[in-house]
Amino acid sequence: MLRAKAGGKIILRRKAIIVSIDGLGDRPLHELGGLTPLEAATTHTFDILAGEGMVGLVDPYAPGVPCGTDVGHLCMLGYDTKEVYSGRGPIEALGAGFEIFPGDVAFRCNFATIDHNGIVRDRRAGRIREGVAELAAILNNITLNNNVIANFAPATEHRAVLVLRGAGLSPLVSDSDPGGKNEGMPIQPIRPLDESEAALKTAEALQQFLAIARGLLNQHPINLKRIMSGQLPANAILTRSGGIATKCIPLQERFNGIRCAAVSGEATVQAIAKMAGMQIVTHPGITGSYDFNGQLKASFAIELLNDNDLVLVHVKATDLAGHDGKWDSKKSIIEQIDNMVAVIKAKIPPDTLIAITADHSTPCEVGEHSGDPVPVVIWGKGVRADKQLAYGETSCSAGGLGRITGKDFFHILIDLMGFSQKLGA
Numbered sequence: 331m332l333r334a335k336a337g338g339k340i341i342l343r344r345k346a347i348i349v350s351i352d353g354l355g356d357r358p359l360h361e362l363g364g365l366t367p368l369e370a371a372t373t374h375t376f377d378i379l380a381g382e383g384m385v386g387l388v389d390p391y392a393p394g395v396p397c398g399t400d401v402g403h404l405c406m407l408g409y410d411t412k413e414v415y416s417g418r419g420p421i422e423a424l425g426a427g428f429e430i431f432p433g434d435v436a437f438r439c440n441f442a443t444i445d446h447n448g449i450v451r452d453r454r455a456g457r458i459r460e461g462v463a464e465l466a467a468i469l470n471n472i473t474l475n476n477n478v479i480a481n482f483a484p485a486t487e488h489r490a491v492l493v494l495r496g497a498g499l500s501p502l503v504s505d506s507d508p509g510g511k512n513e514g515m516p517i518q519p520i521r522p523l524d525e526s527e528a529a530l531k532t533a534e535a536l537q538q539f540l541a542i543a544r545g546l547l548n549q550h551p552i553n554l555k556r557i558m559s560g561q562l563p564a565n566a567i568l569t570r571s572g573g574i575a576t577k578c579i580p581l582q583e584r585f586n587g588i589r590c591a592a593v594s595g596e597a598t599v600q601a602i603a604k605m606a607g608m609q610i611v612t613h614p615g616i617t618g619s620y621d622f623n624g625q626l627k628a629s630f631a632i633e634l635l636n637d638n639d640l641v642l643v644h645v646k647a648t649d650l651a652g653h654d655g656k657w658d659s660k661k662s663i664i665e666q667i668d669n670m671v672a673v674i675k676a677k678i679p680p681d682t683l684i685a686i687t688a689d690h691s692t693p694c695e696v697g698e699h700s701g702d703p704v705p706v707v708i709w710g711k712g713v714r715a716d717k718q719l720a721y722g723e724t725s726c727s728a729g730g731l732g733r734i735t736g737k738d739f740f741h742i743l744i745d746l747m748g749f750s751q752k753l754g755a
């Protein structure tokens with residue numbers, strides 16, 4: 331706890347840890363006797379936090395609206411996604427290590443295989459891995475008409491990111507990617523999606539880039555070698571999910587100098603943390619997969635609290651289990667996260683708050699993100715305890731936090747930490 335002086339007034343400040351359990355929320359499963367994986371899991375620490383703290387349900391974006399990990403985390407960090415999010419492209423670009431600036435338009439891309447007639451034979455170019463960096467390098471830093479610069483970088487496997495930079499661009503252009511189940515369909519021409527000059531200019535620039543890319547890729551030695559050895563060439567780029575980068579005000583500027591950090595093994599959450607101006611810790615030992623290493627994440631989180639006020643710790647594995655419909659493994663991952671939180675709780679400074687929540691629900695029976703709200707608990711000194719004794723979807727529905735949005739959750743936490751701004755005199 332710190333008593334900071336601001337404008338002659340003494341302010342009580344506390345640090346906090348947010349544990350973001352990706353896709354945590356679920357629905358009752360008959361295999362678990364009508365409980366959710368969280369309710370069926372043995373979670374001593376979560377339940378202590380719930381018993382001593384305040385619980386509720388969070389609609390990350392809005393009730394009944396499923397959202398992605400990117401949007402869910404932006405909401406959880408108090409951002410208005412209508413202001414800072416227009417599509418997945420810029421998030422992918424940040425994840426791929428790009429510096430992006432307001433006005434840049436970014437796209438998710440695939441290296442693909444097309445035939446002489448422009449028919450997509452394989453949307454992933456035989457899931458190409460080798461040589462992707464070299465192929466991406468020849469598509470980087472290309473000057474197009476109207477002074478638009480195309481920058482291109484590889485992402486994972488056959489995926490890549492394209493960033494168009496220039497005056498007056500728009501994300502409102504169609505995809506060249508015919509979509510996941512449409513192999514055998516032609517690569518789609520880029521069309522402006524509204525009447526604006528910006529959309530027309532962007533569509534023309536993108537179309538020009540894609541033509542140049544096909545020319546360069548077709549004659550590249552890596553592709554000639556692939557053809558010789560019977561592999562599919564990566565001879566075209568498919569684009570989708572265009573978005574324009576907007577000015578995203580860092581948390582530190584928005585909330586009285588709060589210093590924030592994130593621990594995550596997943597590129598999407600790392601990109602969101604970057605947007606929010608958070609310090610990011612990555613390490614080969616902490617992954618965005620099933621082997622997430624909660625103990626290592628806990629030790630990074632505790633270390634980061636020395637120089638930060640707020641630390642976000644993200645675990646992806648629960649979402650993966652939800653997508654895979656593996657309720658038993660979701661339950662056991664939740665138990666591992668409970669152990670991770672036990673370590674955090676034992677080692678944090680005495681007045682640190684702990685909040686546990688999620689970016690969205692990924693119910694095992696659905697295998698996709700749903701619009702179900704997610705359970706939340708906030709624990710620590712100064713938090714008004716409610717009467718709920720367990721951290722689960724049902725118990726949280728009757729808790730003191732009520733039913734709130736992701737943005738509400740963040741504002742409540744920031745206020746408990748002493749970083750909020752008073753409205754009015």
Ligand SMILES: [Zn+2]
Binds near residue numbers: 398
């Ligand atoms: Zn997610």
